[in-house]
Amino acid sequence: MNKKLLGFLAILVLGIFTFVLRYENVEGFVAEWEACTNDSTWMPFTNYGNRVENASKLTKLNATYVVFEDNSLFWKGQGAVAVPKLNGEGELERLIITASGSGYGPVVTARIDGAGASQFELGNVMVRDGRIKGVAVVKTGRWYDTPRTFFDGDKLPYSGTTEIKYRNGQPMERRQYLEGELHGKWSKWKYNGIPLFERGYEYGLKHGTHMSWYGNPVDPKDYKSASEDTAKRKKKIYVSLWAEVNEAAEEEFEGDHPSPKKLNEWVIEKYKSEGGTFGQQLLEHYEKNHRNGLFEGYDKKGNKIFKDEYEDGKRTKHKN
Numbered sequence: 001m002n003k004k005l006l007g008f009l010a011i012l013v014l015g016i017f018t019f020v021l022r023y024e025n026v027e028g029f030v031a032e033w034e035a036c037t038n039d040s041t042w043m044p045f046t047n048y049g050n051r052v053e054n055a056s057k058l059t060k061l062n063a064t065y066v067v068f069e070d071n072s073l074f075w076k077g078q079g080a081v082a083v084p085k086l087n088g089e090g091e092l093e094r095l096i097i098t099a100s101g102s103g104y105g106p107v108v109t110a111r112i113d114g115a116g117a118s119q120f121e122l123g124n125v126m127v128r129d130g131r132i133k134g135v136a137v138v139k140t141g142r143w144y145d146t147p148r149t150f151f152d153g154d155k156l157p158y159s160g161t162t163e164i165k166y167r168n169g170q171p172m173e174r175r176q177y178l179e180g181e182l183h184g185k186w187s188k189w190k191y192n193g194i195p196l197f198e199r200g201y202e203y204g205l206k207h208g209t210h211m212s213w214y215g216n217p218v219d220p221k222d223y224k225s226a227s228e229d230t231a232k233r234k235k236k237i238y239v240s241l242w243a244e245v246n247e248a249a250e251e252e253f254e255g256d257h258p259s260p261k262k263l264n265e266w267v268i269e270k271y272k273s274e275g276g277t278f279g280q281q282l283l284e285h286y287e288k289n290h291r292n293g294l295f296e297g298y299d300k301k302g303n304k305i306f307k308d309e310y311e312d313g314k315r316t317k318h319k320n
Contacts, residue, residue: 038159039179048178051160055173057152058162062114064144066095068125068132069109077104080132084143092120092140100131110135115148115180118155146204148180157181166191168260178203190215193264194278206286213278214300217242220275245271277302287312 037046064084070076079101085093104127112120119141126134148157157180164173170191176184181204188196194215200208219241238244249267258266279300285293291310299305309317 035156038156041178041183047159048176048183053151053158053160053162055162055164055175058149058158059152060147060149061117063146063148064112064114064116066122066135067111067113068101068104069111070104071107071109072105075103075105077101077108077130077132080104082110082132082135086143090142092137092143094137095122095135097132097134100133102130104130104132108132115144115150115157116142116155144180146181149177150180166260170260170264176201189264193261193268195268200286202288205289207288208286210282210284210286211280212282214281216279216300217271218277218279218302220277223275241274241276242271245274245276285310291315 034047037043040046041048066082068080079099081099082095083098085096087093108125108127110122110125121139123136123138151158158177159179162175163171166172170193173188175186182201183203186199195213196215197212199210223241225238245267249263280298283296290313295308297306307319308315
């Protein structure tokens with residue numbers, strides 16, 4: 001056995017030994033990897049790129065905040081406000097009292113509520129002359145300054161895709177999340193796969209191109225029924241390209257049993273490739289929640305009803 005092979009085996013054994021010591025099992029490693037990559041869109045095997053869950057199992061929580069509770073029986077204090085001092089990783093270092101309030105009794109407790117609340121534990125609350133002067137932090141964690149979405153039972157904000165489906169299995173709506181915020185595409189379809197809208201988001205903010213459609217097939221103006229397309233449809237005249245493409249799908253998948261999603265996707269792509277559209281309603285462009293770029297609106301007949309241009313949220317051009 002040569003030295004290179006011995007060296008490789010030694011490194012492999014050492015790696016396995018280190019893995020066992022640190023994680024004990026594969027589940028421990030997976031949990032650690034998910035925690036480390038929960039904010040990543042590009043690393044391999046991340047939840048963002050691979051996880052898909054039913055949207056009904058997600059809950060949106062408010063941004064992290066502090067709650068003071070006066071345990072006096074009758075008169076209770078009010079008005080105290082504490083804000084976080086965070087470290088470079090977004091974790092709570094200490095709480096700063098920015099408003100002391102008034103009327104608090106000698107026994108006041110504090111807790112953290114909202115997104116990530118289960119990570120924290122607060123200690124004694126210092127009260128002087130009915131005013132809150134400080135609160136001890138016993139156990140710290142990640143502080144979220146915006147509302148976050150969580151999957152049932154998870155401690156970390158949700159990263160991945162959520163989905164709602166029609167009874168036939170066709171997706172109704174899909175949203176992408178990163179650390180509990182919309183990040184990526186939010187799309188919606190009709191039961192037959194016709195798109196209704198597609199919106200872009202970045203860290204919870206509108207970003208990129210937003211498009212919406214009326215959801216009705218619109219044949220190209222020069223459409224003529226393909227009467228000699230195939231032997232089966234040689235003498236048939238179709239009322240619309242949409243009807244023709246749907247019958248073509250029956251021939252394409254004859255003998256097969258594709259999912260509604262796969263069948264609808266084939267019909268939609270075939271229809272678009274033949275020049276069909278779905279009645280665009282709006283075209284919008286955003287940059288970090290500000291209108292930025294071209295905005296257009298159309299009526300159901302495809303006529304443009306307005307054309308605006310924006311720069312950093314301000315309209316620079318308008319045309320009806």
